[in-house]
Amino acid sequence: MIAETRTAGVEDARRDATPSFDVVFSETHGRVLGLCLHLTGNRADAEDAAQETYLAVTKTLAKFRGESRVSTWVYRIAIRSALRVKSRRPATEPLEVELASEPRDPAIDRERSRQIRRALSRLSFEHKTVLALFSLDGLSHREIAETLGIPEGTVWSRLHLARKKLAAELKALGYDMAT
Amino acid sequence: MNENACDGFEIAIEMRRHGAADAEASRRLDAHLQDCASCRSFDKLGAETEIRLRADAEEATGKVDLERVRARGRRVLRGHWTDYGAFFLLLSLAFATRVALRVTGIEQGDVGFGPALAILAFILPFVAMRRSQRELEEAWNSDVIFHFLRKHVDERLKGSVGLAVVGIAVSILFFIDRVAGGGAFPAGLARAVFVGSFGALGLFVLIVRVPRLLRERREIPVVPDPYDLPPSTSTLGL
Numbered sequence: 001m002i003a004e005t006r007t008a009g010v011e012d013a014r015r016d017a018t019p020s021f022d023v024v025f026s027e028t029h030g031r032v033l034g035l036c037l038h039l040t041g042n043r044a045d046a047e048d049a050a051q052e053t054y055l056a057v058t059k060t061l062a063k064f065r066g067e068s069r070v071s072t073w074v075y076r077i078a079i080r081s082a083l084r085v086k087s088r089r090p091a092t093e094p095l096e097v098e099l100a101s102e103p104r105d106p107a108i109d110r111e112r113s114r115q116i117r118r119a120l121s122r123l124s125f126e127h128k129t130v131l132a133l134f135s136l137d138g139l140s141h142r143e144i145a146e147t148l149g150i151p152e153g154t155v156w157s158r159l160h161l162a163r164k165k166l167a168a169e170l171k172a173l174g175y176d177m178a179t
Numbered sequence: 180m181n182e183n184a185c186d187g188f189e190i191a192i193e194m195r196r197h198g199a200a201d202a203e204a205s206r207r208l209d210a211h212l213q214d215c216a217s218c219r220s221f222d223k224l225g226a227e228t229e230i231r232l233r234a235d236a237e238e239a240t241g242k243v244d245l246e247r248v249r250a251r252g253r254r255v256l257r258g259h260w261t262d263y264g265a266f267f268l269l270l271s272l273a274f275a276t277r278v279a280l281r282v283t284g285i286e287q288g289d290v291g292f293g294p295a296l297a298i299l300a301f302i303l304p305f306v307a308m309r310r311s312q313r314e315l316e317e318a319w320n321s322d323v324i325f326h327f328l329r330k331h332v333d334e335r336l337k338g339s340v341g342l343a344v345v346g347i348a349v350s351i352l353f354f355i356d357r358v359a360g361g362g363a364f365p366a367g368l369a370r371a372v373f374v375g376s377f378g379a380l381g382l383f384v385l386i387v388r389v390p391r392l393l394r395e396r397r398e399i400p401v402v403p404d405p406y407d408l409p410p411s412t413s414t415l416g417l
Binding site: 164 | 186189190193194197199221224225227228229231232233234235236237
């Protein structure tokens, strides 16, 4: 509900006029950071990518023509920024996501979370992107299709393929599927 | 079922998870899931990976919220620094008056403990405020910040009530002294300055500062003591 309200805020702003940077930032920053975290695999790169995203938004917001939702336009920029930040880093063993602290819910098993993050980091950027977008709270499949610039039907097959690849990587990492 | 035959159902699983499957597709999927262990496993794994990835993303978002909470803490501390500055100014003026009167010989007696008390009254709250600032900047999650803020406001409340009592008590003592010692100029004036300044300080603290601290305290969420968690649930293994 909160996410819907937030998105509605940005879209209302778009209909009325070009939204202010503050509105765009406050309503997309959480998701942009989450998206960049999944795409880059570590917090420092995620913050760099998010910073580049908003730098680009600052420069081009005035030219935004409203042909798509502001939010999906920002997510597209974030994906490109994350790709750029990733490409500047030397190819190494997939990084682990460095979290400020482990999830606080005791039911969440740290080892399983770590394996999932590791498996995700081994996927292609395209598959990682679709999984990352679907894991963002409150983003509809229409918005995801718009962000990726593909038909809605294709989103499901891409997600399916990405999920299969993730399952294969998890299996290779010795993830216990039965638990 | 073989893998290719299940592809359609696996896509249906994804669609249902994201609210895009209609009732008929959902019914067919349920019927299939009853017989297909592979799809049940795919469903379970998909749900689990998504929950955990979402938790990671929320953790990242949490950092933004943490900065907001920290900014709120800084605002509270800024207000207390202002109070501290005003208190120090008032105290300095009061003691400077007394020192000036005695040094110039207008009032009888030596400089006394005044300057030493003034320095002590400056140093103690300054050290406490610096410690609070450091704790705020080092806090690693919002619970720690809220816990710290509550502790800080509680300490300031105690200090303020103590200050009010001391201010009013000193004011009363100077009033008695003024009545006993006579009100002639200039000694009477010096005593009057003390009655007024300490009395004003006590009343200001009681009427303005204590209610503000109580209001601040009410606005701080009550959280469990993050330093007192059982080992199994402690986020940093404390």
